[in-house]
Amino acid sequence: MTAVALVLAGLAALVHVYIFWLEAVAWMRPSTRAVFGIASEDDARVTRSLAYNQGFYNLMLAVVTLVGIAMIAAGSSSGSTAAGAALVFAGCGSMAVAALVLVTASRDHAGAAAKQGVLPLLAVVALAVALVAA
Structure with a gap:
């Protein structure tokens, strides 16, 4: 279950x-604007700095999660496994909560919330089950 x-x-x-990448690098592209429902280039320009900042939040959640994965995979001690699990729980748990916040802000964002929140939620559940079973 840990591997899952x-x-x-x-x-x-x-x-x-x-x-x-979408928020911090490709924000002004028409295809990215379409993903986020930003109709005009002017609207994208106004929100660019906010999207850039938010993009880095998303990147840091990914980095925290990847470091946790690496620590668990290395698994040389129970301490590194525990620290890695804490990082995966923090990263994926934050991703899942952010998805919940997105959908509570507007039901119109339910699809986007599912895309960003289902995998981390399943990861948290699977890791919790794996640790309890160990």
């Missing part, structure tokens, strides 16, 4: 790296 949890967490981290 780590794969799910890794996929969640990759999704958040992609979101970082």
Whole structure:
């Protein structure tokens, strides 16, 4: 079950790296604006700094999760496994809560919330089950 949890967490981290890229690098592109429902280039320009900042939040959640995965995978001691699990729980748990916040802000964002929140939620559940079973 640990392997399943780590794969799910890794996929969640990759999704958040992609979101970082959209928000921090590709924000002004028409295709990115369409993803986020930003109709005009002027609106994108106004929100660019906010998106840039938010993109880095998403990147840091991915980094925390990936470091946790690496620590668990290395697994040379129970201490590194515990620290790695704490990082995966923090990263993926934050991703899942952010998705919940997104959908509570507007039901129109339910699809986006599912895309960013299901994998980390499943990773948290699978890791918790794996640790309890160990």
